[in-house]
Structures are given as C-alpha cells and as structure tokens.
Amino acid sequence: MSERRPHAPLRPRTRSATALWLLEELGEPYDLEVVLLASGHHKTPAFLAMNPMGKSRWWWIGRVVPELGAIAIHLADRYPRLAWRPPSTTPSGPDFLRWVFFSSAIFEPALAQKFFGWTPPGEHRRVGLLRRDDPGGHRRRAAGARCWATTLTTADVLVASGLGFGMRFGAIPPRGPLHAYVQRAFERPAYARCQAIEAREGARFPPA
Secondary structure, eight states: OOTOOEEEEEEHHHHHHHHHHHHHTTTTOEEEEEOOOGGTGGGGHHHHHHHHOOOOOETTTTTESHHHHHHHHHHHHHHHGGGOOOTTTTHHHHHHHHHHHHHIIIIHHHHHHHHHHHHOOOGGGGGGGGGTTTTTHHHHHHHHHHSSSSSSSHHHHHHHHHHHHHHTTTOOOHHHHHHHHHHHTTTSSSHHHHHHHHHHHHHHHHHO
C-alpha cells in the first residue's frame, strides 16, 4: 500500500462502491482492499483507532477521510484540474455543497424509513421525498440536482448513486427526469469500470 495515493477499502454490495466510482472518475492509481463485514475487521482496535465509527476508512497520504461527502469534497479540492466542483464563492457553490450531502443527510434516512417501515412523528417525516404520487416533486428535485451541466461534479456521483440504489430496490419509480439523470451518469465509462470491480470482488466474496 502506498502512502502517496488513495487507499480504497471496498465492501462488496455496500455504498463503498460510490467512493470507488469517484476514484475511477479520477483516473489516478489507487490501492484497493476488500473489507468484509463478516470478518469483524472494522471492529478491531486497530481499525477503530483510525475511525471510531467502524466505517470504511479512506487514506490519503496518511490521513483518514471516512465519509462520502468529505471524500467527494477532498478529491475535488485535491484535483482542481478536473473542475469537479464550483468555487464556494460562486453562485453555484452553495448548491454543490447541498447536493454533496443530500444523499447521507436526506436521501438515506428516507430510504431507511421506507425499507424498514418506520413512521416517525409527523414533522420529522421524510417519506414525501419518495412519494410515487408526486411527479411534480420529482421534477423539482431533478431540476435542483442538475449540478452536472457540461462537467460532472463529485456531487453528481453521490446523488446519481443514491438515486440509482433507490430505483434498483423499488423506492423510486425508474422513469421521468430522475431516471434520465441517473441513466446519463451510469453511461459513463468510469461507472462501468466501478461496476466491473464490484462484480468481480462480489463474486470472490459472496454473501455469507
């Protein structure tokens, strides 16, 4: 493992593949490590010393960056030549930051609520985000999520990955502007490479 390039821990069949997609878009060498939840490696003292949350760690020149939003911003800042993010001082800068954190702050809780049948108190509900009878809302959200005009941003990778997961498991209908947005992202060669790696490692380490 090199201390001069990213270290990418992949847990097959988890959202760690989103971070792998970001690295494939980057096009720079990185070290891949398959981490299996069943092994308990993420709960060992050595791992928890790096990340007390017990989640996939992300090395960059000796530093640990464990959250997808932080990884997306870090890579965008590290490689400005890719124009992966608008400057925060520009009108689109705050929109970029909003969508970077949309998946973990808004979308993932809404998916968990739907998949597990949770019913929080009224003012805390996010289920409206996923309502099938709200085509106008889907159109507004798709319009807001279009950070990607001529250049892909790291926010687009996170949003498209989360939406694609929701569509794959029936939480979002695969049609309309959101579906078109996701399909456009999934046509990228870097996404295809990421999926090939995920399929290869998933076959090597099938579910227990």
